[in-house]
Amino acid sequence: MKIKEVDVAVVGAGSAGLSAAYQAASAGAKVLVLDENHRPGGQLFKQIHKFFGSRAHQAGTRGFVIGQHLLDRVQESGAEVWLDTLVYGMQKDCALGVIHEGQHWVVKAKKVIVATGAKENYLAFPGSTLPGVMGAGAAQTMINVNRVLPGQRVLMLGSGNVGLIVSYQLMQAGAEVVALVEAAPNIGGYGVHAGKIRRAGVPVYVSHTIKEIRGKDQVEQVEIVQVDSKFQPVPGTEQVFDVDTVCLAVGLNPMTELIWMAGCEFCFIPAFGGHVPLHDENMETTVPGLYVAGDVTGVEEASSAMEEGNLAGVSAAQALGLLTQEEAEAKKGEIRARLDILRSGMFGEKRRTAKLSQLKSMEEYQLKKGGAV
Amino acid sequence: MRIVEHPILDELDTSKKVTIYCDGQPIEALEGEPVASALMNAGIRSFRTTQKRKEKRGIFCAIGRCTDCMMIVDGVPNTRTCVTIVRDGMQVKTQEGLGSFEEKKGEDK
Numbered sequence: 001m002k003i004k005e006v007d008v009a010v011v012g013a014g015s016a017g018l019s020a021a022y023q024a025a026s027a028g029a030k031v032l033v034l035d036e037n038h039r040p041g042g043q044l045f046k047q048i049h050k051f052f053g054s055r056a057h058q059a060g061t062r063g064f065v066i067g068q069h070l071l072d073r074v075q076e077s078g079a080e081v082w083l084d085t086l087v088y089g090m091q092k093d094c095a096l097g098v099i100h101e102g103q104h105w106v107v108k109a110k111k112v113i114v115a116t117g118a119k120e121n122y123l124a125f126p127g128s129t130l131p132g133v134m135g136a137g138a139a140q141t142m143i144n145v146n147r148v149l150p151g152q153r154v155l156m157l158g159s160g161n162v163g164l165i166v167s168y169q170l171m172q173a174g175a176e177v178v179a180l181v182e183a184a185p186n187i188g189g190y191g192v193h194a195g196k197i198r199r200a201g202v203p204v205y206v207s208h209t210i211k212e213i214r215g216k217d218q219v220e221q222v223e224i225v226q227v228d229s230k231f232q233p234v235p236g237t238e239q240v241f242d243v244d245t246v247c248l249a250v251g252l253n254p255m256t257e258l259i260w261m262a263g264c265e266f267c268f269i270p271a272f273g274g275h276v277p278l279h280d281e282n283m284e285t286t287v288p289g290l291y292v293a294g295d296v297t298g299v300e301e302a303s304s305a306m307e308e309g310n311l312a313g314v315s316a317a318q319a320l321g322l323l324t325q326e327e328a329e330a331k332k333g334e335i336r337a338r339l340d341i342l343r344s345g346m347f348g349e350k351r352r353t354a355k356l357s358q359l360k361s362m363e364e365y366q367l368k369k370g371g372a373v
Numbered sequence: 374m375r376i377v378e379h380p381i382l383d384e385l386d387t388s389k390k391v392t393i394y395c396d397g398q399p400i401e402a403l404e405g406e407p408v409a410s411a412l413m414n415a416g417i418r419s420f421r422t423t424q425k426r427k428e429k430r431g432i433f434c435a436i437g438r439c440t441d442c443m444m445i446v447d448g449v450p451n452t453r454t455c456v457t458i459v460r461d462g463m464q465v466k467t468q469e470g471l472g473s474f475e476e477k478k479g480e481d482k
Contacts, residue, residue, distance in 0.1 A: 132431065134433050147410075
């Protein structure tokens with residue numbers, strides 16, 4: 001077993017992790033980024049649509065271009081990146097158990113930033129395990145990263161931004177989207193995305209859900225049914241579509257396994273996808289020296305993840321004495337202002353409220369503990 | 374089916390090919406892609422069967438989290454094919470139930 005000692009270890013080379021690594025390394029910290037994947041960038045490289053927000057959020061730029069910029073910046077900053085590297089555990093002192101190039105390592109870092117992201121939710125119904133049923137994000141990875149079409153005729157369940165965007169991107173890749181099904185009475189995602197798929201002629205069935213998927217060894221047919229105001233099926237409203245693929249876009253949940261191991265305190269916020277770690281305004285958790293950033297702190301979107309990564313990276317560098325208080329506060333002020341904008345408006349408000357309640361839970365925890373952590 | 378031309382992304386470079394074997398059948402793959410993507414391109418959708426009910430399973434998450442796409446790869450069972458990159462001559466087998474390392478016997482590398 002080998003030992004690697006660094007100032008800052010970052011778990012996850014996605015939007016948040018790369019941003020954190022860039023900030024910490026730019027301030028002069030010795031940074032090591034660990035990621036299980038063959039390529040860095042997390043889920044950024046499958047985002048081929050243009051991002052929202054203002055110019056400060058790189059709005060109007062496609063996700064994979066933002067990803068490339070981020071990679072370039074990290075490379076210039078001098079942070080080391082280990083790919084094909086599995087982080088299988090974390091001890092109470094935040095030492096990381098790592099398998100890198102077939103060898104076991106213990107990575108000891110003065111500060112650890114966990115940016116492990118989120119995974120897709122699953123929904124159980126008859127036939128939901130048949131080959132051909134997959135996460136919408138999985139289909140997006142297949143078409144935009146691996147460049148393989150998962151099927152010719154697709155039904156999408158869920159009309160949040162993921163469901164809307166992936167439906168459109170499936171069409172760009174050459175598939176036919178036969179229907180978009182949503183249990184709620186309204187479309188969940190942005191109007192601009194919904195408009196695109198409506199103009200493309202995709203029928204949208206709100207107040208509907210999947211009753212059953214049929215097929216011998218794979219998806220052949222899907223039956224949908226209308227639901228009433230209590231989400232109960234309305235008999236006699238069934239419709240059947242011949243499809244080879246069904247995509248589930250029914251939300252995501254944070255991948256918090258590592259931070260549970262470290263003994264972090266959590267709270268439960270449904271709007272963030274479930275149990276999320278308590279953290280303060282510097283992204284530090286209840287375990288001193290352990291920071292979190294991005295979807296693992298609550299499912300939002302890539303721009304917020306990058307800003308949280310920036311915040312964690314600056315905070316870690318400050319705690320290491322690499323930035324003066326004035327330098328750090330100036331940077332953090334700018335980052336927090338950008339985060340506030342991302343968490344505003346009709347869609348951002350819910351996330352802003354959720355984040356405030358998460359920060360409040362942290363304050364309560366600290367008070368109970370008797371002062372600052 | 375490969376997505377070669379795309380309205381947003383560059384044309385796919387299909388020049389570097391390797392061959393993998395799925396249950397003995399040769400399958401053309403692109404260098405650097407995951408096993409699952411090569412199999413999906415070849416029209417293979419069932420990757421394993423479950424231990425109790427022998428039900429077929431395929432790709433669900435495609436990012437190495439759900440373990441639905443596990444197969445026996447070069448003799449190693451429970452290999453997540455969506456995050457395992459192809460290698461020329463790689464032997465991939467449909468996994469029945471929990472799989473077994475015994476599959477390694479008689480494998481020619």
